[in-house]
Amino acid sequence: MVKEELYSYSDTVNELLARYGVRFGIYKNGTFKEQLFPFDMIPRKIGRDEFDYLERGLKQRVMALNEFIKDIYGDKKIIRDNVVPEEFVYMGSGYLAQCEGVRPPKDVFTHISGIDLVQAKDGEWYVLEDNLRIPSGASYPMIAREICRRSSPETFKKNAISDNRNYAKLLRKTMDHVNVGGHTVILTPGRYNAAYFEHSYLAEQTGAHLVTGNELVVENDNLFFKDYSGSKERVGAVYRRISDEYLDPMNFNPESVIGIPHIYDIYRKGNVALINAPGNGVADDKGIYYFVPDMVRYYLGEEPVLHNAPTYLPFYPKDMEYVLENFDSLVLKDVAEAGGYGVVFGSGMTGEEKDRFIAMLKAEPRRFIAQEVIDFLDIDIYENGEAVPRKADLRAFVLMADEPMVWKSGLTRFSRNPDSFIVNSSQGGGFKDTWVMEE
Amino acid sequence: MTKREEQKMRKLDFQYHMRLLFPEPVNRHHFTLRCFPIDSERQKITNLNIQITPSHVGGTETDSFGNRCIYGVVEKPHTEFCVSVDGMAYVYGDAFQPVADAHKIGMFRYNTDLTKIGPTLDKLYKKLSAGTPEKEAITEKALRWMEAVHSCIKYVQGITQVTTTAEEAAVFGMGVCQDYAHILLALLRKEHIPSRYVVGMMTGEGASHAWVEVCDGKKWVGFDPTNNCMVDDQYICISHGRDARDCTINQGYFYGSPRQIQEINVVVEESRDD
Incomplete structure (x- = not known):
């Protein structure tokens, strides 16, 4: 039994993960705590045919999303043609007026996308969320696989598992594709960031410099990296792991002390690539999610391969009616929130909470989406020596160079609480390796 | 020329x-x-x-x-x-900037953090929209609402700051050109009328000035709520945006x-x- 063989290395693997610093930072009540990101030894397996299907759908989806962002900050045809109502674009927090008219190098906006999917009990896959700003998580399955291979090489000889050690190569290719001349750097806010482990690991694996804002400087309309001796070398691509609003105090939040003054001005001129493009949030808003299948039809003229979870927009009176009638069977999400916050289940509310929520829904219908609760396929995890079923999702990574590339792996996150559907690492979930089988 | x-x-x-x-x-x-x-x-x-x-x-x-x-x-x-x-x-x-693509100016139809409507402005909005005559043209409406904004606050310097919102200025009942403009924008956008903030200069001596431009469907027309008049050839435009922040x-x-x-x-x- 493969499972048990690998499982017998559980202690070794978890010790090594801890030793390498595979941590996730959490802010709780104002203090920063780093915790280990719990790893479960039972891999999630995805068959080759099934993954081929996902791959086709993911490429298609990300291409449509990239077109959408280009269109919104440019011609706005999708608004003119009444496919996406303009209020969902302009009222969403992800829309940035500063991005109007700005074309990134090679027209790539979605360099790295993290698409969250779940599989239902009937085997059907559904996309739950598109993460197009700075999706994190690839480093965890990367290092876990590396350690598992070293701990139990036999397992990987006996099983035909797609090698996932190429993520760094894919990422490097993605960054090099848009680099306008000079070094490639990974910009981190610093070690108190939740994903600092990932920033440093990806820098090490891709050979990019890991830098903080004060090591980069704009001069003569170019970006430079200042090394310890004070010498300056040009930077052509920045994989920035800080959010849009903190990127440049001259163009976004003026209070930011971790950004680089004027970096956005020279990006506007095409003198540096920013990965991912600022303003991408306009496409991964929970309200915009509803329209992604329509975007695929509109921009690509194809039927979407992947399905959204059945979603209702209370903004449309017909949908509002449905939501009010079926309130108890739906999950409601605040479009402005992320990371598993702002998600409530209709069935989980007391009468009073429900009344309050419905009043809020009626007052601000655009703020919420409602979805059918998908009966997730349970996946086994080991807990105290026995396998127990838990809810899990899959974050698939799609990287865009001259064409989209899907990483043959992904981050499978699970909920450690048997009654919970929320798998986010910021809510204390764990992760597993994802095996894409060769046959 | x-x-x-x-x-x-x-x-x-x-x-x-x-x-x-x-x-x-x-x-x-x-x-x-x-x-x-x-x-x-x-x-x-x-x-x-x-x-x-x-x-x-x-x-x-x-x-x-x-x-x-x-x-x-x-x-x-x-x-x-x-x-x-x-x-x-x-x-x-009498020349105005034409609007080539009406579907591209949607961003000027939505309130920003600085022009967000609160209870005080909502009351004013309800009062104004209740008094709407039938078939009122956009520019007529802007003119009527400008007058209301002009008299809803008093011109007093030093009370409000660059970060003061339209609602806050309306609550104080005092402000400068930026506040007059933000209040008018807040009300017009609540009515889905595309309108933008303009920074510029006008004849005389003093500081820079701010006013509002409203899209009547074809072109941008200027309204100066601080002085309660339409923008004419005494005004030089410097910049425009959704609010004062865009025009810093x-x-x-x-x-x-x-x-x-x-x-x-x-x-x-x-x-x-x-």
Whole structure:
């Protein structure tokens, strides 16, 4: 039994993960705590045919999303043609007026996308969320696989598992594709960031410099990296792991002390690539999610391969009616929130909470989406020596160079609480390796 | 331009001077300036002379709204930062900037953090929309609402700040041109009328001015709620955006004590140059 063989290395693997610093930072009540990101030894397996299907759908989806962002900050045809109502674009927090008219190098906006999917009990896959700003998580399955291979090489000889050690190569290719001349750097806010482990690991694996804002400087309309001796070398691509609003105090939040003054001005001129493009949030808003299948039809003229979870927009009176009638069977999400916050289940509310929520829904219908609760396929995890079923999702990574590339792996996150559907690492979930089988 | 065209225009000389004084020296002073009038359907700028001291390195660009910016950094310690812009403007009284693609101006239909409606403005909005005559044109409505905004607050300097929202100014009942403009924008956008914030200068001596432009479906028409009148050939436009933040005249970021004094002096007068 493969499972048990690998499982017998559980202690070794978890010790090594801890030793390498595979941590996730959490802010709780104002203090920063780093915790280990719990790893479960039972891999999630995805068959080759099934993954081929996902791959086709993911490429298609990300291409449509990239077109959408280009269109919104440019011609706005999708608004003119009444496919996406303009209020969902302009009222969403992800829309940035500063991005109007700005074309990134090679027209790539979605360099790295993290698409969250779940599989239902009937085997059907559904996309739950598109993460197009700075999706994190690839480093965890990367290092876990590396350690598992070293701990139990036999397992990987006996099983035909797609090698996932190429993520760094894919990422490097993605960054090099848009680099306008000079070094490639990974910009981190610093070690108190939740994903600092990932920033440093990806820098090490891709050979990019890991830098903080004060090591980069704009001069003569170019970006430079200042090394310890004070010498300056040009930077052509920045994989920035800080959010849009903190990127440049001259163009976004003026209070930011971790950004680089004027970096956005020279990006506007095409003198540096920013990965991912600022303003991408306009496409991964929970309200915009509803329209992604329509975007695929509109921009690509194809039927979407992947399905959204059945979603209702209370903004449309017909949908509002449905939501009010079926309130108890739906999950409601605040479009402005992320990371598993702002998600409530209709069935989980007391009468009073429900009344309050419905009043809020009626007052601000655009703020919420409602979805059918998908009966997730349970996946086994080991807990105290026995396998127990838990809810899990899959974050698939799609990287865009001259064409989209899907990483043959992904981050499978699970909920450690048997009654919970929320798998986010910021809510204390764990992760597993994802095996894409060769046959 | 032809002689006939020239006759239809008012010729204005303008000077815009800004001085920042720092009680203690600051360094690595990054700046982005947005105080340069540009050519448009309604104005032609000539003899533009721009001076920025102390010496700096940087560049120029056009921002996402089409405004001209000069940005740069003064590396060395300094206690004074001066900007002077002067030139001549030919202004058409009845020309307005046309709107080519109506589907592209949606961003001006939604309120921003600075123009968000609260209970006080909501009350005013309800009162105004209840009194709407049948078949009121957009410009007629803007005129009527401008009048209401003009009388809903008193012009008092020093009460509000650059970060004051429309709602806050309405609650104080006091403010300056920025606040008048934000309140009018808040109300118009609540009515889904695309409208934008404009920074500029008007004849006379004083500070820079701000007003509102409303899209009537074909073109941008200017309304000045501070003075309760329509914008004519006495106004020179500098920049436009969704609110005052988009039109920040001087954005700075520097190392040193944050204390500073800003002096602005604007003079616009009928050109004697003939």
